[in-house]
Amino acid sequence: MPHGIHVPLVTPFGPDGALDVPSLERLAHHVLAEGAAGLVVLATTGEAPLLTGDERRTVVATCRKISEAYGTPLTVGVGTIGTDESVRQAIDRAADADLLLAVVPYYLRPTDEGVLDHFAAIGTAAGVPLIVYNVPYRTGKTLRAETLLDLLAAPYVAGIKHCAGAIDADTLTLLAEGRGVLGGDDAFLYPLLQLGATGGITASANVAPAAFAAMADAVRDGDATRALDLHNALLPLVNALFAEPSPSVIKAVLAERGLIADAAVRSPLRPPTAASLTTALERLRKSES
Numbered sequence: 001m002p003h004g005i006h007v008p009l010v011t012p013f014g015p016d017g018a019l020d021v022p023s024l025e026r027l028a029h030h031v032l033a034e035g036a037a038g039l040v041v042l043a044t045t046g047e048a049p050l051l052t053g054d055e056r057r058t059v060v061a062t063c064r065k066i067s068e069a070y071g072t073p074l075t076v077g078v079g080t081i082g083t084d085e086s087v088r089q090a091i092d093r094a095a096d097a098d099l100l101l102a103v104v105p106y107y108l109r110p111t112d113e114g115v116l117d118h119f120a121a122i123g124t125a126a127g128v129p130l131i132v133y134n135v136p137y138r139t140g141k142t143l144r145a146e147t148l149l150d151l152l153a154a155p156y157v158a159g160i161k162h163c164a165g166a167i168d169a170d171t172l173t174l175l176a177e178g179r180g181v182l183g184g185d186d187a188f189l190y191p192l193l194q195l196g197a198t199g200g201i202t203a204s205a206n207v208a209p210a211a212f213a214a215m216a217d218a219v220r221d222g223d224a225t226r227a228l229d230l231h232n233a234l235l236p237l238v239n240a241l242f243a244e245p246s247p248s249v250i251k252a253v254l255a256e257r258g259l260i261a262d263a264a265v266r267s268p269l270r271p272p273t274a275a276s277l278t279t280a281l282e283r284l285r286k287s288e289s
């Protein structure tokens with residue numbers, strides 16, 4: 001069962017728009033050295049749908065080597081609208097992955113039963129445990145709490161990355177009855193951990209890996225005061241990092257800090273405004289003081 005903070009890495013591009021592997025390596029080393037429990041590639045934050053097939057393979061191979069050097073798991077994103085193509089992706093990426101982060105099929109809004117069949121097909125074919133990526137505000141598909149619990153109980157599912165955008169009634173049911181929930185909404189990570197989530201996949205941890213890892217450790221160790229202090233210090237930063245479509249602000253902050261060479265994002269994402277970047281940098285400095 002995944003635990004701790006797994007960082008969904010941004011995918012750095014150079015000023016010419018090409019994949020920047022040295023920056024990816026630098027960032028991956030940095031977050032693991034700062035206490036992240038694992039790397040996640042080809043997720044939302046990694047702009048996965050905007051990469052070519054060759055770029056995806058390079059990102060996975062690069063982070064595979066680094067994960068092996070640190071002895072930490074590598075989670076690789078998979079999944080699209082249709083089951084057949086999702087299965088193909090899963091088979092292709094499973095060889096280099098410890099876990100696959102498989103998104104709920106989006107856009108078509110299938111039934112919950114269709115979604116269960118979708119994950120059964122992927123999980124059976126891949127032979128690598130899945131983390132179900134439940135993000136209704138992106139996919140357009142909300143799953144019933146019972147369906148999420150059915151997924152958690154499936155032999156091919158190691159966990160659920162839960163991004164409900166709130167702590168709603170279904171989230172409470174899921175956490176009360178299921179094991180292996182990972183917080184996927186950065187702003188809600190602390191309460192989710194307190195309610196029993198085993199860890200998180202949080203984009204903001206690209207920028208502040210040590211603080212996120214410390215917060216997860218504090219909850220695990222029962223140090224509620226320290227965990228709450230860290231949450232309160234991180235929350236303004238998280239809000240600033242998500243003030244514009246992610247990962248634009250995150251990349252700009254990483255570039256300012258010298259962790260990646262350039263802040264470029266791919267269209268239709270756009271660079272953040274100067275005001276958003278300034279606010280995020282100020283809040284990062286404050287969170288560190």
Ligand SMILES: O=C(O)C1=N[C@H](C(=O)O)C[C@H](O)C1
Pocket residue numbers: 008040043044045046135138163184185186201202203204246
């Ligand atoms: O890339 C991810 O994985 C994450 N995606 C969420 C989103 O952007 O919807 C947020 C989370 O921090 C990580």
